[in-house]
Amino acid sequence: MYTKFSVVILKVSTGSYKRQVYEVPSGKQLVDQAVIDRITWATWTSVLGDEVIGIWSRHAEKADVNCACVSHSGINLVTGDDFGMVKLFDFPCPEKFVRACF
Numbered sequence: 001m002y003t004k005f006s007v008v009i010l011k012v013s014t015g016s017y018k019r020q021v022y023e024v025p026s027g028k029q030l031v032d033q034a035v036i037d038r039i040t041w042a043t044w045t046s047v048l049g050d051e052v053i054g055i056w057s058r059h060a061e062k063a064d065v066n067c068a069c070v071s072h073s074g075i076n077l078v079t080g081d082d083f084g085m086v087k088l089f090d091f092p093c094p095e096k097f098v099r100a101c102f
Contacts, residue, residue, distance in 0.1 A: 007023060007024075008023070008024040008025075009021060009022070009023060009024070009030070010022050010023075010024050011041070011046060013046050013047065013048045017048060017062050018048075019046065019048050019049060021036050021039075043069075043070065044068070044069070044070035044077075044091070045067070045068060045069050045070075047065045047066070047067065047068045047079070050092075051091070051092040051093065051094060052077065052091075052093050052094075053093065053094055053096055054089060054094060054095050054097065054098030055068065055077070055087070055089060055093055056096070056097070057097065058097050063082070064082045064083070065079050065080075065081050065082075066080050066081060066082065067080045068080075070091050071091070074091060075090065075091055076088060076089070076090065076091055076101075077089045077090070077091040077093055087100035087101075088100055
């Protein structure tokens with residue numbers, strides 16, 4: 001979620017593994033990628049996006065990683081998966097198949 005003045009921007013991940021961005025309360029969908037790329041998000045809980053490509057292991061299926069959360073400092077990302085693993089990554093994590101910090 002991103003907030004600036006009276007505008008709130010909300011990013012959602014759909015069941016079809018797509019990211020969508022909306023203005024709240026108008027519900028208007030933002031589709032201009034240049035505008036979306038300039039947003040500094042207040043929080044990050046999505047498993048989708050260029051910023052988190054590295055959380056997916058070489059053999060992972062889309063549904064294997066269930067949750068993600070960036071630390072308040074914005075430098076760490078923690079994920080949870082179907083195998084009961086909680087993993088810590090540097091954030092952003094844009095390179096494929098990055099090894100977790102522990």
